[in-house]
Amino acid sequence: MSSPTWVVLDIEGTLSSTHQVLVVLYDYARPRLGPWIDGHPDDPAVVEAVAEIRELAGLPGSAGTPELVAVLHDWMDRDQKVGPLKALQGLVWQQGYRDGDLLAELFPDVVPALKSWHGNGSRLAVFSSGSVAGQVAFFGHTTEGDLTGLFEHHFDTVNAGPKREEASYRAIAAVLDAPADEIVFYSDVPAELHAAAAAGWGTVGVARDGEPYGDADFGPHRTVRSL
Numbered sequence: 001m002s003s004p005t006w007v008v009l010d011i012e013g014t015l016s017s018t019h020q021v022l023v024v025l026y027d028y029a030r031p032r033l034g035p036w037i038d039g040h041p042d043d044p045a046v047v048e049a050v051a052e053i054r055e056l057a058g059l060p061g062s063a064g065t066p067e068l069v070a071v072l073h074d075w076m077d078r079d080q081k082v083g084p085l086k087a088l089q090g091l092v093w094q095q096g097y098r099d100g101d102l103l104a105e106l107f108p109d110v111v112p113a114l115k116s117w118h119g120n121g122s123r124l125a126v127f128s129s130g131s132v133a134g135q136v137a138f139f140g141h142t143t144e145g146d147l148t149g150l151f152e153h154h155f156d157t158v159n160a161g162p163k164r165e166e167a168s169y170r171a172i173a174a175v176l177d178a179p180a181d182e183i184v185f186y187s188d189v190p191a192e193l194h195a196a197a198a199a200g201w202g203t204v205g206v207a208r209d210g211e212p213y214g215d216a217d218f219g220p221h222r223t224v225r226s227l
């Protein structure tokens, strides 16, 4: 089989462990979200996120930072990948990577695979629920160095759309300016692969030992246990 033109990759469960995201990164963000909101009242990204939290949670305009943070923590506890949460987490993580508090860990097979694909002429992009700012900071500060040069595009639920909707994959294909059958998506979540396949993309399920979807039913999707 010849290499696809584009390889598009999910992060959590595919390139990096669920523990790395839901424990390491979430625990880092949890106590810092409130101070971040209070410390950046004029940042348009924060203003927008706060307005969205109020709207989505039905909070009154009088609700202060503690109420906003309670909503954010509840979303995190239930792993709801909600836009304003991902935006604020991304800003906190960006600072954490910049300050040297955080260092991203990838599964051991990931960097060799990325470099091999890249070296063979495939073009790489990321599609994750994590915000683009968070993604770029993550790949810029890994235990194996700055990997940002490997990726030509980063997509999230803001610039592409929800990961379980076909329209998001059509939107990404339009930006990549590539026919659907020249794009392959790697993810640990079958519902995301179903949406990509509905858009005509090639799909690969990544069923890693010890990960939440390690024993999932990937149905028609080609499945691997590592990259």
Ligand SMILES: CSCCC(=O)C(=O)COP(=O)(O)O
Pocket (backbone or CB within 6 Å): 010, 011, 012, 013, 021, 025, 081, 086, 093, 127, 128, 129, 130, 131, 134, 135, 138, 163
């Ligand atoms: C710094 S990237 C963090 C990734 C993240 O926040 C996340 O929710 C991962 O979701 P994915 O869509 O990659 O499974």
Ligand SMILES: [Mg+2]
Pocket (backbone or CB within 6 Å): 010, 011, 012, 013, 014, 187, 188, 189
């Ligand atoms: Mg995932």
